[in-house]
Amino acid sequence: MAKIRKLHQQLIAKDRTAVELTQDYLDRIAALEPQVHAFLRVNGEAALAQARQVDAQIAAGEPIGPLAGIPLALKDNLCTQGIRTTCGSRMLADFVPAYESTVTQKLKAAGAVFLGKTNMDEFAMGSSTETSAFGPTANPWSLDRVPGGSSGGSAAAVAAAECVAALGSDTGGSIRQPASFCGIVGLKPTYGLVSRFGLVAFASSLDQIGPLTNSVEDAALVLGAIAGHDPRDGTSIPEPVPDYTQALVPDLKGMRIGIIQETLGTGLDPQVAQAMETVWRQLQDLGAEVLELSCPRFRYGLPTYYILAPAEASANLARYDGVKYGLRDQTCTNLMDMYQRTRAEGFGAEVKRRIMLGTYTLSAGYYDAYYLKAQKVRTLIKEDFHQAFAQVDALVCPTAPTTAFPAGSKSADPLSMYLSDLMTIPANLAGLPALSLPCGFDDQGLPIGLQVIGNVLREDLVFRVAYAYEQATPWHQRPSPLS
Numbered sequence: 001m002a003k004i005r006k007l008h009q010q011l012i013a014k015d016r017t018a019v020e021l022t023q024d025y026l027d028r029i030a031a032l033e034p035q036v037h038a039f040l041r042v043n044g045e046a047a048l049a050q051a052r053q054v055d056a057q058i059a060a061g062e063p064i065g066p067l068a069g070i071p072l073a074l075k076d077n078l079c080t081q082g083i084r085t086t087c088g089s090r091m092l093a094d095f096v097p098a099y100e101s102t103v104t105q106k107l108k109a110a111g112a113v114f115l116g117k118t119n120m121d122e123f124a125m126g127s128s129t130e131t132s133a134f135g136p137t138a139n140p141w142s143l144d145r146v147p148g149g150s151s152g153g154s155a156a157a158v159a160a161a162e163c164v165a166a167l168g169s170d171t172g173g174s175i176r177q178p179a180s181f182c183g184i185v186g187l188k189p190t191y192g193l194v195s196r197f198g199l200v201a202f203a204s205s206l207d208q209i210g211p212l213t214n215s216v217e218d219a220a221l222v223l224g225a226i227a228g229h230d231p232r233d234g235t236s237i238p239e240p241v242p243d244y245t246q247a248l249v250p251d252l253k254g255m256r257i258g259i260i261q262e263t264l265g266t267g268l269d270p271q272v273a274q275a276m277e278t279v280w281r282q283l284q285d286l287g288a289e290v291l292e293l294s295c296p297r298f299r300y301g302l303p304t305y306y307i308l309a310p311a312e313a314s315a316n317l318a319r320y321d322g323v324k325y326g327l328r329d330q331t332c333t334n335l336m337d338m339y340q341r342t343r344a345e346g347f348g349a350e351v352k353r354r355i356m357l358g359t360y361t362l363s364a365g366y367y368d369a370y371y372l373k374a375q376k377v378r379t380l381i382k383e384d385f386h387q388a389f390a391q392v393d394a395l396v397c398p399t400a401p402t403t404a405f406p407a408g409s410k411s412a413d414p415l416s417m418y419l420s421d422l423m424t425i426p427a428n429l430a431g432l433p434a435l436s437l438p439c440g441f442d443d444q445g446l447p448i449g450l451q452v453i454g455n456v457l458r459e460d461l462v463f464r465v466a467y468a469y470e471q472a473t474p475w476h477q478r479p480s481p482l483s
């Protein structure tokens with residue numbers, strides 16, 4: 001579980017070269033991928049070329065930033081110029097973007113090394129990485145379990161030590177829930193903090209890109225590198241990016257933390273509930289004042305999300321028509337036939353379900369009853385958080401109601417699959433930063449995740465709570481059996 005800071009020190013001390021470090025990870029990938037399948041594509045040559053550049057800089061005595069020479073993995077919905085970007089879909093199986101996403105541009109400029117693109121649920125719709133058109137990913141803690149989703153490939157790659165850190169995207173929990181299932185740290189930033197330019201759109205009012213890492217400090221370092229205003233994303237926040245590592249202090253003195261009452265009730269795995277009770281005491285021991293707090297509309301998050309996200313998806317995915325991008329059916333006889341056949345062949349069952357749901361709730365007779373109403377409930381959920389943050393600096397709750405479930409156990413039951421995002425969705429609806437970090441293990445040895453939610457642009461406070469908790473507990477020190 002190599003951490004960025006330590007590797008950076010090794011590189012500048014010339015204890016090892018960036019090429020050696022990159023080759024080590026490529027070797028691990030080659031050895032582990034037959035079991036894990038976290039990657040859809042590994043770009044070894046390109047990675048080594050990036051590493052050589054960093055080594056040349058070091059040899060020339062030039063200063064390098066903390067991410068220079070650090071091997072990372074990228075979720076396959078981030079556009080990488082000249083490198084295939086499939087979104088886990090047959091629709092984009094051969095899509096090679098003509099441009100680079102803002103986040104990957106920023107990481108490249110920081111000298112980071114890209115090992116490859118990671119597996120994901122098709123178009124980021126799913127919670128298990130099982131809807132990928134290219135086969136599932138296994139959980140490094142137990143190969144018969146799912147890694148979570150949709151950023152399951154990124155989470156598994158970090159947990160199996162196939163990369164130092166990875167990027168994922170989170171629309172309803174897709175960074176935090178896999179981080180929880182794989183025993184690592186995952187952050188969904190404030191909506192608008194990280195540019196979405198070059199992220200293949202799922203639900204644009206909810207999507208955010210964020211880091212999956214081995215430690216809170218690593219998450220702070222990666223966020224610092226990818227955050228910031230971008231004129232190419234109309235929802236990007238024009239604020240300077242602070243140095244998030246400044247927030248990493250090992251105590252919680254003077255902080256008020258709320259535990260969200262509504263997340264502790266029915267449906268919660270008893271072992272997760274028990275872990276939360278311990279968390280309560282641990283936060284107090286660190287000097288925080290901890291109180292139970294109600295967010296009464298929290299529980300409407302899931303139904304609200306499953307109106308709004310499919311509605312936005314149905315509009316965003318209209319562009320895959322066989323003309324502009326990706327797949328085109330070759331057997332068609334006329335234009336309409338081409339649209340229909342292309343979409344029938346290109347999309348998997350879950351994506352089709354979302355498009356149909358979204359088209360239905362946006363249709364003339366149902367718009368007011370569903371879409372408009374869901375928008376109003378979204379405002380009420382924001383209001384609950386607003387009231388909570390008048391009383392506390394941060395909120396905590398479990399990341400997911402359970403630990404990683406067995407592969408195949410929920411694939412036939414969409415509703416039970418959707419329920420695994422019960423606790424992550426509200427932060428997306430409200431645009432708030434939220435982080436998952438390990439807070440224990442169940443009796444099967446599977447990791448349990450703690451979610452820390454902050455107010456808008458208060459990533460610093462989220463990091464502070466997470467860092468103090470991490471440093472005071474042993475959970476992050478236990479490596480997965482595969483790492």
Ligand code: GLN
Nearest residue numbers: 124125126171172173174
């Ligand atoms: N699992 C949720 C869904 O299927 C969230 C996905 C995501 O955050 N991209 O919509």
